[in-house]
Amino acid sequence: MSAQVLNINKSVHVKKAQQIYNQIKQELEAHYRGEIVAIDPESGEYFLGKTVVEAVMKGREKYPETVFHSIRIGYPAVSFRK
Numbered sequence: 872m873s874a875q876v877l878n879i880n881k882s883v884h885v886k887k888a889q890q891i892y893n894q895i896k897q898e899l900e901a902h903y904r905g906e907i908v909a910i911d912p913e914s915g916e917y918f919l920g921k922t923v924v925e926a927v928m929k930g931r932e933k934y935p936e937t938v939f940h941s942i943r944i945g946y947p948a949v950s951f952r953k
Contacts (some may be wrong), residue, residue, distance in 0.1 A: 879938055887912035887941030900945045907949065909939040923949060 881938045888910040892899075895917065899908060903919055909926035911934055920926030923941045929938050943949045 884912050884938065885940060888942075891917065893914055896910055904945040906944050907941055908944055909941050911937045911939055913937065 880935070881913050891910050891912065892908065895908075899919075906910070907926040908917050908922050909923070909930045911930060914934065916930075916938075918929040918939075919927050920929060926941060927939050932936060941949050
């Protein structure tokens with residue numbers, strides 16, 4: 872099985888995902904702060920999980936070929952290192 876090469880414009884992908892997040896931000900932060908949202912910038916759909924893997928796997932059930940953009944709800948980064 873050969874690896875699939877995805878041709879996406881990263882900056883456009885991230886910008887679309889951020890626009891979607893900004894539209895749903897208040898609702899998500901009120902109920903799911905600290906959880907992960909995996910956003911499909913093409914469809915506008917999003918999937919929630921306690922971890923990036925959980926959120927993306929939920930998304931892959933519906934969109935197996937999609938590249939998701941993950942955000943920790945209410946935080947500036949998904950993870951951090953000390």
